[in-house]
Amino acid sequence: MTTYCHKGYFDHGIEDIDPQVHAMLQDEEDRQDHGVELIASENIVSRATLDALGTAMVNKTVEGYPGHRYYGGARHADRLEILAQERAKQLFGCAYANVQPHSGSQANLAVFVAFLKPGDCVLSMDLSAGGHLSHGSSANLTGKWFDIRHYGVREEDGLLDYAQVAALAERHKPKLIICGGSAYPRAIDFARFRQIAEDTGAMMLADMAHFAGLVAGGVHPDPVPHAHVTTATTYKNLRGVRGGLILAPDSGFERKLNSAVFPGVQGSVILNAVAAKAVCLGEALRPEFKAYAQAVLDNARQLSASLMERGLRVVTGGTDTPLLLVDLRPKGLTGAQASDSLDRAGLTCNKNAVPGDTQPPRVTSGLRFGVSAGTTRGFGTAEFEKIGHLIADILAALSAGSSGMEAVEQRCFAQVRKLTQDFPIYGPVK
Numbered sequence: 361m362t363t364y365c366h367k368g369y370f371d372h373g374i375e376d377i378d379p380q381v382h383a384m385l386q387d388e389e390d391r392q393d394h395g396v397e398l399i400a401s402e403n404i405v406s407r408a409t410l411d412a413l414g415t416a417m418v419n420k421t422v423e424g425y426p427g428h429r430y431y432g433g434a435r436h437a438d439r440l441e442i443l444a445q446e447r448a449k450q451l452f453g454c455a456y457a458n459v460q461p462h463s464g465s466q467a468n469l470a471v472f473v474a475f476l477k478p479g480d481c482v483l484s485m486d487l488s489a490g491g492h493l494s495h496g497s498s499a500n501l502t503g504k505w506f507d508i509r510h511y512g513v514r515e516e517d518g519l520l521d522y523a524q525v526a527a528l529a530e531r532h533k534p535k536l537i538i539c540g541g542s543a544y545p546r547a548i549d550f551a552r553f554r555q556i557a558e559d560t561g562a563m564m565l566a567d568m569a570h571f572a573g574l575v576a577g578g579v580h581p582d583p584v585p586h587a588h589v590t591t592a593t594t595y596k597n598l599r600g601v602r603g604g605l606i607l608a609p610d611s612g613f614e615r616k617l618n619s620a621v622f623p624g625v626q627g628s629v630i631l632n633a634v635a636a637k638a639v640c641l642g643e644a645l646r647p648e649f650k651a652y653a654q655a656v657l658d659n660a661r662q663l664s665a666s667l668m669e670r671g672l673r674v675v676t677g678g679t680d681t682p683l684l685l686v687d688l689r690p691k692g693l694t695g696a697q698a699s700d701s702l703d704r705a706g707l708t709c710n711k712n713a714v715p716g717d718t719q720p721p722r723v724t725s726g727l728r729f730g731v732s733a734g735t736t737r738g739f740g741t742a743e744f745e746k747i748g749h750l751i752a753d754i755l756a757a758l759s760a761g762s763s764g765m766e767a768v769e770q771r772c773f774a775q776v777r778k779l780t781q782d783f784p785i786y787g788p789v790k
Contacts, residue, residue, distance in 0.1 A: 393785050396747055396776055398702075398709040400570060400683035400730025401542075403599040404737060404785055405636075406643060412636040413601060421628045425618055437631050444634050447641035448605055451576050454584050456611045459637050460621050460629050461604030464569040464593040465494040467621075468538075469502065470606060471589050474613065474620035475563050476535055478505045483525070483534040483562070486510035488713045490544030490685070492567065509534065513544070513715050518676040520544070522552055529560040540567030540583070543712050543728050545679035550586035557588075566590045571681045572605075573597025573732065576644045577653020580680065585609055589617070597656055597682045597732040600640025603633050652735065656682045659731040662741040666748025672755065675714055675726070683730045687714045691759040695724035698755060702727075705754050705769040706776035707747070738783040750775060 368377060375382045392404070417440070423430040426438035441459060448457035461467035476482070482502070485491035489512040493500045496508030509532045511525045529537060537560075539553045550566060557564040566583035572592035574580035584590050590607045594600040606617055622629075643649065657680075664674050664684045675685040688698055695711025702709055713719070714726035729751075731744060739747075750772050757768040 389786070394777055394780055395706040395708055396780065397733035398707060398729045398731070398747075400710075400728055400732070401596055402730070403595055403597065403732045405595075405600060406639070407786065408643070409601055409636045409639050412639045413632050415632060415635065417635050418632040420631050422631065423622060423628050425622075437629070437634075440631065440638060441629070441634050444638035444641060447638060447645060448607065451641055451644055452584050452590075452607050453582075454590075454607045454609050456606075456608040456614050456617070458606040458617055458621055459603075459634055460626065461591075461606060462626060462630060462633070463602065464567070464591060464604045465492075465500075466625055467591040467593075467604035467606050468492075468494040468565070468567060469625050470617065470620040471565050471591065472502055472506065472536070473624040474589075474616040476506060479507055480536070481507040481509060481532050481534040482536045482538065483509050483511060483529055483532065484538035485520075485541045485544065486512045488717050489513045489541075489715050491538075491541040492569075493542075495538045495541070495567065515716065518715050519546060520548065522549065522556075525553070526556050526559070529556050529562065533560055534562050536565060537562045538565045538567060539587075540569070542570060543683065543685050545681050545684050546676050547581050547680040548583070550581060550583040554586040563588045567592075569593040569604075570596055570683055573599065573644070573649075574653050574657060574681065577650045577656075579650075579653045579657050589613065594637050594640055596730075597653070598640055598644055599652075599732065599736055600643075601633050601636035603630075603637055605637075655740065656732055656735045658741055659735050659739065659744045660684060663729060663731055663744045663748050666745045667752060670749065670752035670756070672752060682732045683728060685712060685714060686727045686729065687725065688727065688755070689714070689725050691755060693755065693758055694719060695726050696722065698727055698758060701758055701765065701769060702751065702754055705750070705772035706780075707751060707754070707772070737780075737785055743779060743783075746775075746779065 420437055422434045422437050426442050444459040445457045482496050484495035487497050496503045511528055514521045537557045539548050554564050564587045566587035568583055569592055571580050575582050592605045594603045660679045660682050664678050668674050673687040673690050675687055699709055699711045709727050709729050711724040712726045712728035713724050717725045719725045
């Protein structure tokens with residue numbers, strides 16, 4: 361039999377076929393094993409999710425929705441997508457769920473396409489106050505095609521200024537008002553946002569990407585009953601595959617939203633990702649997920665308290681979500697230099713703008729920390745108290761201009777390694 365596949369195409373693994381890529385993947389797994397992941401957008405998926413991503417479902421291409429595909433051979437893909445939809449509806453208590461968006465940004469863009477025309481006015485949180493690129497940043501397509509107006513936070517405490525939101529909505533009469541963001545650490549009054557939207561004739565979009573897991577676990581206010589449409593991601597604290605969701609309390613917008621996703625902003629479905637979404641949504645329906653959600657919140661508050669105890673300025677003075685933001689200006693540091701040093705010490709976080717920041721995006725004056733990944737691997741409040749003090753040690757040495765920063769970082773990394781050895785990922789730490 362003539363074959364055009366290389367030897368081992370169907371039965372040899374990556375270690376045999378491509379040792380170069382395999383080595384890089386192994387290095388990344390080792391990095392995750394031996395470090396503390398504090399990036400708020402990241403988590404650690406289950407072995408079941410990894411299994412779902414690496415199946416023959418990756419070979420199948422479909423366009424459209426279950427029962428209305430443009431390609432044949434979709435009967436199992438239909439069953440899978442329907443299962444993911446039903447699990448999302450059950451988890452968030454809604455009547456409509458679209459599980460096709462490739463990311464949270466794609467989900468948000470689909471909402472823009474469904475309800476707006478280019479040039480329409482949108483009111484959203486400013487990026488420097490904790491908003492998100494896909495909510496109308498000038499660098500994003502949404503900011504280029506729509507008339508974006510931004511609200512912010514109060515200078516004195518970093519909290520949302522609802523009076524400003526209402527005043528801006530009354531003045532500009534936006535077609536869409538967005539709440540939620542990527543670096544706002546406090547619970548949002550969704551009912552108040554809905555009232556502002558009703559008063560000004562706007563649609564309301566709630567982006568709960570950074571706290572969807574807490575909503576699912578019942579430890580955070582739920583935007584779904586209040587918003588016309590809610591978007592979310594399945595990674596972060598839902599601890600699943602990278603991807604997005606669109607949810608609505610009723611099915612009245614189903615046709616608009618479905619067509620906005622496909623063919624509006626996306627093509628074929630990434631079916632192995634949909635399979636993995638179904639897995640993580642099923643895991644979030646388990647009773648133990650509620651305990652995980654509570655632990656995330658407890659750990660975030662512990663980390664916040666530990667950092668404040670060491671004299672660091674935490675924006676808003678705490679958190680109601682899995683993330684928190686530290687303002688480094690009192691320490692004379694930038695987010696870039698601080699995040700680089702922490703990364704060398706095995707504490708991976710990201711530089712982030714803080715309210716009133718004058719530094720450029722590649723520098724920033726703050727750091728954003730998240731606890732979802734550490735909580736998944738088993739860290740509790742005792743571990744996050746230690747992590748808080750390790751972070752503070754690094755920042756104190758940086759602020760003092762210590763000539764021995766390399767030694768400080770190495771001592772910290774040794775303590776991080778000791779901590780992570782007790783909480784291995786995917787098996788024993790190598």
